[in-house]
Amino acid sequence: MGLRFFERVMTIFQGQPQLLDAFRRGERWALEQVYRAHVRMLDGYLRSLARAGNARELGLSSSVADALQEVFIRAFSQTARSAYDGTRPYAPYLRKIAKNLFIDQLRAQGRDLEQLVGTLPDASEGAPGDGEPLADPRVASVLSTYLSTLPPPLLGVYEQRFVLGNSQESACSALGVTRRRLRTDEERLKSGLRRALVTNGILRGDLSVGDRIVRSVGSHVF
Amino acid sequence: MSFDDDDLEGLLANGHLSGRAYDQIEARVMDRVLPRARPSRFYWVMAAALPAAAALGAIALYLNRPAEESKPSGGFTAKGAEGPLAGAVELRCSADRGCRTGDTLLFLVDTNRAQGYLNASAQRIEPPSSERIRFFPTEGGESPLVEATGGMKVVEKGVRLGASLGPGLYRVDVRWTDGGPSADPSAGRGTSVELKIDE
DSSP states (O other): OHHHHHHHHOOTTTTOHHHHHHHHHTOHHHHHHHHHHHHHHHHHHHHHHHHHTTOGGGGSHHHHHHHHHHHHHHHTSHHHHHHOOSOSOHHHHHHHHHHHHHHHHHHHTTOOOTTTGGGSOOTTSOOSOTTOOOSSHHHHHHHHHHHHTOOHHHHHHHIIIIISOOOHHHHHHHHTOOHHHHHHHHHHHHHHHHHHHHHTTSSOTTSOHHHHHHHHHHHHHO | OOHHHHHHHHHHTTTSOOHHHHHHHHHHHHHHHSOTHHHHHHHHHHTTHHHHHHHHHHHHHHHTSOTTSOOOTTOBOOSSOOSTTTTSEEEESOSSSOEETTOEEEEEEETTTOOEEEEEEEEEEETEEEEEEEEESOTTSOOOEEOOOSSEEEOSOOEEOOTTSOSEEEEEEEEEESSSOOOOTTSSEEEEEEEEEEO
């Protein structure tokens, strides 16, 4: 609730006239800062739209990635940047674009929107469903056990790149590691989780990981 | 990136996209919304490593001159900048003249005072322009790492001054970061240096 109240009355540009000026001029560093401040929230919101709209395919990671790209391209267009006065909360504005995009996608699928639109999460509120538990308890258990055994350096990489979703640059700066080290540790995290899933019988070592795990992820997303 | 890697990332990120995925989306968004002229500048910048090495000889001659000799007019040190790093970095294109379009801009660093990843961008102040041109990190995210070896050092990578960096007076903002390269103009510590590009 606190965050939602904050979002309604505050904006990333509050007290930062340099950021606002640079954003409106389209300077890359400002766009990057605004993008990073909102991308994870929008990720959650798009998935909540897909759940509420019973549109499973639009909640898949590839669809969410495409939608995020489209939302930010629209929001960062010169027209949109010039029109933004810096005082209105920015997060609800982004969610409004996301919701309109989602409705357009449903319409293109020929879905009946009359009743559906009213059930979609409100763009003026924060995204619900952030951090939902895994639907498959065995996968959740393996993941939890695996994460509890991570040494501090890998745990730091996990938090920066998978919990916070920070950029490579920001993660390297926070952890004091090189980009190459970060990439290596990300691969170690994934290969370690893969081994844990195989060891616990969720994946068979001789099968394609993707073939088996997609069912768990599918239940996790929806 | 294989399909199963994406799924594993989805599990680790608790059903969200990973930082790596956000990085990729960000790059595509920036490609679409930033002015088209900008990528060509990065091509120039990325192509600058080899010419920088070729220019090292002239700069080495400059560095080996007797200390009491006055500096030639081609050097640019911090102007109007205050703080502990003022004067810690100097910009040069050659030992005996100012910079011109087509030259390779080199960074001379007093490594007793400044170390870390060298991040730099420029903005033309005469005639004024709101456009900022980033030198380091490059489009590939790389910035040269300057170590505390002591004394003046010529940074191994330079910047080719392409046609888009035309004649004028520029302010080059140099930022030093420890953990890795950074495009954030307020990251780490830094100073500003004026650079004049002649006709």
